[in-house]
Amino acid sequence: RKEVEQDPGPFNVPEGATVAFNCTYSNSASQSFFWYRQDCRKEPKLLMSVYSSGNEDGRFTAQLNRASQYISLLIRDSKLSDSATYLCVVNIRNYQLIWGAGTKLIIKP
Amino acid sequence: GAVVSQHPSWVICKSGTSVKIECRSLDFQATTMFWYRQFPKQSLMLMATSNEGSKATYEQGVEKDKFLINHASLTLSTLTVTSAHPEDSSFYICSATGQGDPDTQYFGPGTRLTVL
Numbered sequence: 001r002k003e004v005e006q007d008p009g010p011f012n013v014p015e016g017a018t019v020a021f022n023c024t025y026s027n028s029a030s031q032s033f034f035w036y037r038q039d040c041r042k043e044p045k046l047l048m049s050v051y052s053s054g055n056e057d058g059r060f061t062a063q064l065n066r067a068s069q070y071i072s073l074l075i076r077d078s079k080l081s082d083s084a085t086y087l088c089v090v091n092i093r094n095y096q097l098i099w100g101a102g103t104k105l106i107i108k109p
Numbered sequence: 110g111a112v113v114s115q116h117p118s119w120v121i122c123k124s125g126t127s128v129k130i131e132c133r134s135l136d137f138q139a140t141t142m143f144w145y146r147q148f149p150k151q152s153l154m155l156m157a158t159s160n161e162g163s164k165a166t167y168e169q170g171v172e173k174d175k176f177l178i179n180h181a182s183l184t185l186s187t188l189t190v191t192s193a194h195p196e197d198s199s200f201y202i203c204s205a206t207g208q209g210d211p212d213t214q215y216f217g218p219g220t221r222l223t224v225l
Contacts, residue, residue: 008150043202043216044153087152097214101152 003027004090006100013078014108020074021103023088032091033064033071037084038102044087047073075105083107111137113205115217122193123225130188130220132203138183139205143214144176147200159186193224 006023013019025033033050048055050062050071061074075082088100112135122128132142141160145153157178159165165178177189186205190197200221204214 041221043219045216046213097155099152
């Protein structure tokens, strides 16, 4: 079993819709969690950290469920510019980041 | 914000040659730099972690004699792929953390290596 698993997609979603995807992790000692966004052939960029209490940044909401060992990302009112690959990242311990393979999102007009 | 640059952005080389990739933190001092590799449609895989002035720590399965890492200053780390082979063709990305924010990694734009 992979340490961090994501549905590779692609998720094809019409503009304006709400889309959500999950990421599961296997190490219960994981300390912190992040969502990154990666455009084709570019470096990943931090989208948001995921806190135990859940957090929201504009149209994006991230949640953590430690009991079930998954994190989620919800995107509301999706824009064409949201098309990208979303990477789930788990920090096992100091600096050791484990990356999911990413979920590809395609927003269609 | 913190900026990390990489050079070159892409390189094509012949099999058997060595390629050096530079990673620089432009506006902050990077206490730790990381080197990742990403094959198409796969996740980023950490290759090694380096702290300024000390030897890099390589992940399991990464040959330290093939992927030479030098972190000579707080703003520069280099990755040299020695005797490159076609299977080394990949997207190499570096990241860096600063003294004031050790939990956040700032990524370089990546270097696409193609070995013929």
